[in-house]
Amino acid sequence: MANGSRQAAWEFFGAELKRRREESGFTQVELGARVFVSGGYIGQFEQAIRKPQLDVARRIDETLRTDGIFERLCRKLIDDRRYADYFVKAAELETLATKICEFAPALIPGLLQTPAYARAVTLAMNPFAPEETVDEKVAGRVERGRLLKDATRPVYWAILHENVLRIPVGGPAVMAEQLERVAELARDRSVLVQVLPYAAGAYPVMTGDLRLMEFDDAPATAYTEAVYSGNLLDDPAVVQRAQSAYDLLRADALSPELSLALIQSAAEDFGRCASTT
Structure with a gap:
């Protein structure tokens, strides 16, 4: 399904x-209380700003008696x-999170990837995939x-x-x-990025990616990812x-200012290399 049709x-x-909510006589707050989210979340579901988790959709059906449509x-x-x-489950949760902290040991995190970088990663992991599948993943x-x-x-x-x-x-x-792109987001203060330098040596999470997610109305979760597997x-x-x-990683990482300088320097090095090839 294309992005535009999915959003529609x-x-x-x-x-x-x-x-259906208004027909049943519920306010957003009242429905939210019945399905264990805030009224604000119901409003954001209705405006397609946030997407509900499957269990929330199921409880909405039960409350509004909508025969499973949602x-x-x-x-x-x-x-x-x-x-x-x-x-899939982690992707659902990130749309509901109020705070996301990631540690990436090898690749730019998905939320920060450019289309060209995402395509290179996708092709490396799926070298025999048809073009349609690659396009969907990107x-x-x-x-x-x-x-x-x-x-x-x-x-x-992000660290x-x-x-x-x-x-x-x-x-x-x-x-x-x-x-x-990463440097631009950091300069705009849209994200906070730190770099864990080689000089830091061994670090607490050496087996894969780590993501922490916090929510307004639910306990925090952690997501770890390794080869062809993920754990929520x-x-x-x-x-x-x-x-x-993650706190230990923060302590060993460069400051945001030094991290930005290192990211910018690496970008310039790659830019000079690209211009000579």
Whole structure:
């Protein structure tokens, strides 16, 4: 499903939710209380600003007695090939998060990727995939990135290992554009980015990516990713350990100012390399 038609479908979901809610005599606050989210979230669902999780859609059906229509719509809209099966739930949750903290040991996080960088990553992971599948996956990355431009965007903090700045994904021109993009977002204070330098040595999370997500109306979660697998963790004790690990990464990382200077320097190096090839 193309991005425009997907957004139109979510807008239909929101309009139908508003119509059914009003027919049932509920205010946004009243419906939110019945399905365990805030009234503000119901309003954002109706405006297609945020997308409900599947269990919320199911509770809406039960409360409004809508015979499963919102669950079916939700399943249809999230059932696509843009994301790996193990990442779908995390992708849903990031649209609801008020704060996202990521550690990336090898690649630019998906929310920050340019289309060219996303394409290079997708082709590396799916070398025999048909063009349509590659286009869908790249579109999914780009669509996710729009989250950081929304009026309700979450606080976003990324720690990038220095590897991320040095691995020439897609070649020098692609890397120069990608790192300039990260630097631009940092300069605009849309995101906060730090770099964990090689000099830091061993670090607490050496087995893959780590993402922490916080919410207004739900406990924090942690998401870890390795080769062809991902784990969404909601046990409070485990999430607390992940948060402690992230705090240690922050302590070893360069300051935001020094990090920005290093990112900008790497972008310029790749730019010079691209201009000579």
